[in-house]
Amino acid sequence: MALLEVEDLTVQFYTDDGVVRAVDGINYEIRRGEALGLVGESGAGKSVASLALLDLIRAPGEIVGGEIRLDGRNLLECSTDELRGIRGDEIAMVFQDADAALNPVYTVGEQIAEAIRVHEDVSDRAARDRAIDLLERVGIPEPAARYTDYPHEFSGGMQQRAVIAMALSCDPDLLVCDEPTTGLDVTVQAGILELLEDLARESDTAIQLVTHDLGIVAELCDRVLVQYAGEIVERAPVEDLYYDPKHPYTVGLLASIPRLGDDRERLPTVPGTVPSLVDPPTGCRFHPRCPYAEDACARRSPPLVEADTETPAAETAPDAHLAACLEYTGDLEDGLDYEVQVRDEPPADRSDRDRGGETR
Amino acid sequence: MSLGRYVLTRLLVAVPVLLGVTVLTFSFLHALPGDPVDAIIGYQSVSPETEASIRAEYHLDRPVWEQYLLWLRDALTLEFGRSPVTGRSVAATIGRRLPATLALGGAAWLLALAIGIPAGIVAAVKRGEPADELSRVAALAGIATPNFWLGLVLLLVFSVRLGWFRVIPPDAPLASLAMAKFMLLPTVTLGTASAALVTRLLRSSMLRELEAGYVRTARAKGLRERTVILKHVLRNSLLPVVTVAGLQLAFLVDGAVVVEQIFSWPGMGRLMVQSILQRNYPVIQAAVLVIGVSIVLVNLLVDIVYAVLDPRIRY
Known part of the structure; x- marks a missing residue:
């Protein structure tokens, strides 16, 4: 049994414009110690799907269906007290924007110690000592002295480290990271990623990493889910996704990653924007933006199947490569016409051309 | 900056504000039209000797800045003089009220x-x-x-x-x-x-x-x-x-x-x-x-x- 099993999870928001299905029947699982990436554009429903894991969706939002099982126990059937026992203890969250995630009027140390005290029967002294150990573990220098600092006395990167320390305080089975590096300087980002990578390697804590940045996923994750307009459109082990993307949307996302040594003047983008979820497009939700769309795409909603065998998602192994595109059910007449270029090294002619540029 | 230093700074900043309050309060008697003595005694007619003694009691025979300093000194020692109406100590009345x-x-x-x-x-x-x-x-x-x-x-x-x-x-x-x-x-x-x-x-x-x-x-x-x-x-x-x-x-x-x-x-x-x-x-x-x-x-x-x-x- 996997650590976390999400089945048909559906979350709605009731807005003035109508009902928004931010998450529309998604299925996935996370195994113990595994790092799973959840990627997609803003508005794809990634953060909502993550908050739902802790039942932290607040009005006007609501989980309207599905199951979230942790070690086989359905969280959506737990009482408020049982849920409180799970939050922070078994599933912990690292939010984006650490500055906002920390309470400005309490010391950083107190906020970490509080997370320990709420789940474990420890003395204030012991909670304090453990909080200091955690600060040290996430790489904060002079942790004992920084314990009594307030959040505004920390830099952005240090704040994010403190938030991670707080999330790790009770040694959770699952760490949900929602855009943990967004808004940080690139060098600071690298430090945070390294920290998360070490954690993923050293402990058997599973990680669900929510991001719009496929580069971060490549560094950290074992498997990836690509979410589009509330649905999962592709699921694969991380190498398979990068070397052999199956869904046109994933292809678009990969093409838009800037690379070191890139000689493209403009990055290609996925044309258009994420559709309104009040009234989503018929058939495949991606078809209005898809360069390979055919008439059938507007009529039929593609199921998530194993790309090579057409096996329905429910019957596949966790490491299978799934995609939701009519191509894989044999319903596209012209097929998908894209080519994946794998460039592990910068192109050979590149250095020559650069030198030529300098002499001119 | 520690809390102690913050409190000290706020205290120091309060001093000019308090002085401002005293200047305004002092000026108000002088801002009234007419002679402050008239303001104090009202519209009763009093003998020149009484008037002079009132002037002396409230230091009205001195230049204004000196009057202010004397008044400030009295105020700091909570010495507000007597009420012209009841003859009782103003400080005592306020202390009771x-x-x-x-x-x-x-x-x-x-x-x-x-x-x-x-x-x-x-x-x-x-x-x-x-x-x-x-x-x-x-x-x-x-x-x-x-x-x-x-x-x-x-x-x-x-x-x-x-x-x-x-x-x-x-x-x-x-x-x-x-x-x-x-x-x-x-x-x-x-x-x-x-x-x-x-x-x-x-x-x-x-x-x-x-x-x-x-x-x-x-x-x-x-x-x-x-x-x-x-x-x-x-x-x-x-x-x-x-x-x-x-x-x-x-x-x-x-x-x-x-x-x-x-x-x-x-x-x-x-x-x-x-x-x-x-x-x-x-x-x-x-x-x-x-x-x-x-x-x-x-x-x-x-x-x-x-x-x-x-x-x-x-x-």
């Missing part, structure tokens, strides 16, 4: 917080529910009701009709049970509007804070909702309330002038009204100075409380 007003104002202020804080919390947490609507209507009524009207109605109903309370204060020491009982109606009269204001202010402040990221973090830690609200949200939400609660003191002094009159309360408000009617300028001057200084001191206290509540404020 001030505690009564402090007691009434303090009680009204505590009542405002005791009602306003819980009501504000409930209204915010139960947003849109009947409890919130009820608090909204009650707060609107509280703010819209003039205190002189409320005071008269309470006096009429509970003291005159039902006879539960005395109409005038008992002849008892301030710190006595009889006095505490009598103080109930004036306290309610004075505190109602402030309670309503605190309720509304805390409600909107809490609704804003409830959206903050740290609230989600607190919930994600597995804290009880009660802890999330009372420990995390409330402390942040109280910051604007503290500011207004300080300003409310000036408002309560205003209100005290009317309320003390209605309930015959022997405080500073009533003393000021009497003194103004009697054109008793030395008493008015001293009373205004005492009230001005108290307001400056309370605001100093507010700044310090603010700094204790919000660690960011020292920067």
Whole structure:
């Protein structure tokens, strides 16, 4: 049994414009110690799907269906007290924007110690000592002295480290990271990623990493889910996704990653924007933006199947490569016409051309 | 910067403000048209000798700056001279009246917080529910009701009709049970509007804070909702309330002038009204100075409380 099993999870928001299905029947699982990436554009429903894991969706939002099982126990059937026992203890969250995630009027140390005290029967002294150990573990220098600092006395990167320390305080089975590096300087980002990578390697804590940045996923994750307009459109082990993307949307996302040594003047983008979820497009939700769309795409909603065998998602192994595109059910007449270029090294002619540029 | 240094800085900044208060209070006697002696003695005709002695007593025969310094020296030693009306020491009169007003104002202020804080919390947490609507209507009524009207109605109903309370204060020491009982109606009269204001202010402040990221973090830690609200949200939400609660003191002094009159309360408000009617300028001057200084001191206290509540404020 996997650590976390999400089945048909559906979350709605009731807005003035109508009902928004931010998450529309998604299925996935996370195994113990595994790092799973959840990627997609803003508005794809990634953060909502993550908050739902802790039942932290607040009005006007609501989980309207599905199951979230942790070690086989359905969280959506737990009482408020049982849920409180799970939050922070078994599933912990690292939010984006650490500055906002920390309470400005309490010391950083107190906020970490509080997370320990709420789940474990420890003395204030012991909670304090453990909080200091955690600060040290996430790489904060002079942790004992920084314990009594307030959040505004920390830099952005240090704040994010403190938030991670707080999330790790009770040694959770699952760490949900929602855009943990967004808004940080690139060098600071690298430090945070390294920290998360070490954690993923050293402990058997599973990680669900929510991001719009496929580069971060490549560094950290074992498997990836690509979410589009509330649905999962592709699921694969991380190498398979990068070397052999199956869904046109994933292809678009990969093409838009800037690379070191890139000689493209403009990055290609996925044309258009994420559709309104009040009234989503018929058939495949991606078809209005898809360069390979055919008439059938507007009529039929593609199921998530194993790309090579057409096996329905429910019957596949966790490491299978799934995609939701009519191509894989044999319903596209012209097929998908894209080519994946794998460039592990910068192109050979590149250095020559650069030198030529300098002499001119 | 440490809290100690912050407090010291605020204290030093308060000194010029206090001096400003004394200059204004001193000037007001001289700003009146005509000779200050006329202002002091009113329109009675007095002998030249009496006039000269009054001039000497109030240092009116000296240049203005010297008069100010002498007056300031006297004020610092709480030496405000005698009342020209009663002949009693002004300092002693104020010393008797001030505690009564402090007691009434303090009680009204505590009542405002005791009602306003819980009501504000409930209204915010139960947003849109009947409890919130009820608090909204009650707060609107509280703010819209003039205190002189409320005071008269309470006096009429509970003291005159039902006879539960005395109409005038008992002849008892301030710190006595009889006095505490009598103080109930004036306290309610004075505190109602402030309670309503605190309720509304805390409600909107809490609704804003409830959206903050740290609230989600607190919930994600597995804290009880009660802890999330009372420990995390409330402390942040109280910051604007503290500011207004300080300003409310000036408002309560205003209100005290009317309320003390209605309930015959022997405080500073009533003393000021009497003194103004009697054109008793030395008493008015001293009373205004005492009230001005108290307001400056309370605001100093507010700044310090603010700094204790919000660690960011020292920067």
